[in-house]
Amino acid sequence: MLACELGVMVFPSTQCCLESCSKVFNDPIYGLVPMHPLLVRIIDTPQFQRLRYIKQLGGVCYVYPGASHTRFEHSIGVSHLAEKLVQELNERQPELQITCRDMLCVQIAGLCHDLGHGPFSHLFDKMFIPKVSRGRKWKHEDASVAMFDHLVDQNELKNLMEQHGLVLPEDLDFIREQIAGPIDKTPGKWPYEGRPVEKSFLYEIIANKRNGVDVDKWDYFARDSYYLGLQSNFDHVRYINFARVCEVDGESQICTRDKEVDNLYDMFHTRFSLHRRAYQHRVVNLIELMIADALVKANEHIKIEGSGGEMFRMSEAIDDMEAYSKLTDHVFEQILHSSSPELAEARQILENITCRRLYKFVADSRREVSQVQFEDWAREVARRMNLDANDFVRSVIRIDYGMKEDDPIDQMRFYSKKDPTKAFKISKNQVFFLKPKSFSQHQIRIYYKKETDEETIKAINDDWSRNFPKPQDEPQNEC
Template identity: 60%
Template structure:
């Protein structure tokens, strides 16, 4: 996409006027966004290995401390009214470059380790309270369903006049750049018979007729099984109180698995940060979690399982919630948190 934007807008002459060296600086910009994943050997083209610390500024794959994160922290905490406990100005004040295992990395003062844990905690709070909110997630799911149903019936012209669908437009940047919010409006206001199902889903979103969240649970261990079978399991589960006069099918359920972590899956990202001491600012050291506080988390990732029901009438919802509770018990998942339920099942928590 970056190459397409540069070529489409004729930016190379402008870049040269401003002192950029091509193609090295173009490669550097692209590598800042998404560089090689293998860090064992130096694979970057934009800068030599003695400038390795420059790749930790925009999108830091070493430990996740970068300006991209600081930017959305400031923006989203402000608009959501969530306290941002991380002061990026203080981090910049104490940042310096030190050599670690033959490469130069951005390090910070040893006394700042607690502030870094606050930063990752803020990230987790934003995901828990906003980015992975149950209503936002189900709206994403419903939009995805609508787009999948509309996919064969929407044509987008790409380079050379070639025609693409919503799902194939990513293979052509000219076509992909046309996938703006107008696609949603195009489906919503269409009169095409082929788009009727997709149109109805989007109308349901606009009118707030959303799939209802039955509740949330957790597995004791990370999930490695295929979750696409879970909808069928939910429909086939018979509650202890007996079956209901409601015909629930696999397609009536939606299962979302949400991963909450500190940005590096189950790993502690602070273990990949190096620090320096006031008395020896040129030597990089590592600070372990047990040297900081006993109140820090023992685990740095968890998987939440949310289940929704597409049928929203009271009778179906009551039956679906009991299916969900029994299903959690059968799979030895944690006691489910449900939004509302009237039943006698002991392993049910009222919220």
């Protein structure tokens, strides 16, 4: 295998020409990261640069001050790890016939997989959009594909892509499928159009729908832990060194050595721990609820210019990439510093956040409490305590290993040192790692929006406990 001066690899099995590297990024996680010229051209577009202004962890920085990193550096990191994994697979198994086109498409998908995130990342798609577009199923992955297409068209990149060896539209389909999943979901049929079933393993690199082991997670585990000041026990370098493609049920699947099963449990436990300690932290949760409330109140009064000069609300911008490309975290300051009377309520909420006048946590439970049960309780307790039932907020927190109640390792395949071509499942009695009894936990948290005294908060908590008593073995206020 040949390498250019700064490390872009060219595989001997392909006929692509050696390309010079035009830029190197100095990343705090990986050090010097060389980028292919086409990737640099994508990075240097307004649509990608927008990611500089979207925080990776939403409102987490209000609890962990260092966690103010953005989707921009995360996307570069995912592309870098994708390159490393593909290089390792090609070196170890040249019979896979990984081409320069494959490599470049996987890197582009890693770079562009988060283009569709809105202000404060998951706060936008999980809190804001459900409140203003009830009943609509919208995912940021779909917006990432739409923004990718917009980026390619607006910057006239198709000719440049072909100059670098890509075949269109086939490779564009491949990139889209890696970001958002298959185009054709007909049962029993190979669902992808960008690559044949012989290269099914390539779809497990950026967003692994099979078991969740992918480079997207590896980067945010390492990057988020670094900026949060927390420890991550998962070693992605070790996983890459043991990665190997084996045939499983007629498809090529990325597998790892049997002895790496504990390392994989460390990976999923890291995910669980980051959610418990940071992403779903109680104060983070209530601050993000406040930001979402402010955005909802501001939605009718903030207009963004999109295609053809048409004006869109924030909730409508997701359907017009020209407008959506202008929607970032800056909307927080736009509301906060506005003098518009229409934004007074939204502005007050954000002022309360900056002055730490937050919603009050009043109760929690691990029991299932439906929205109807909660609303009935809120009306009754508000009547008796002379409060406003609309000021109570129910938040459902779910933390798992990435596959709800299932163990993701059950979907993973391993190989042994004796026979690296044969894939098999690991039985539970072969695992040394202390596995949890359950792979999913949930918690109901109740907040009250208005300023109130500690005596009232205690009275609300006591009333909640009488109506929804905790199981005897449930820890008190663990999350």
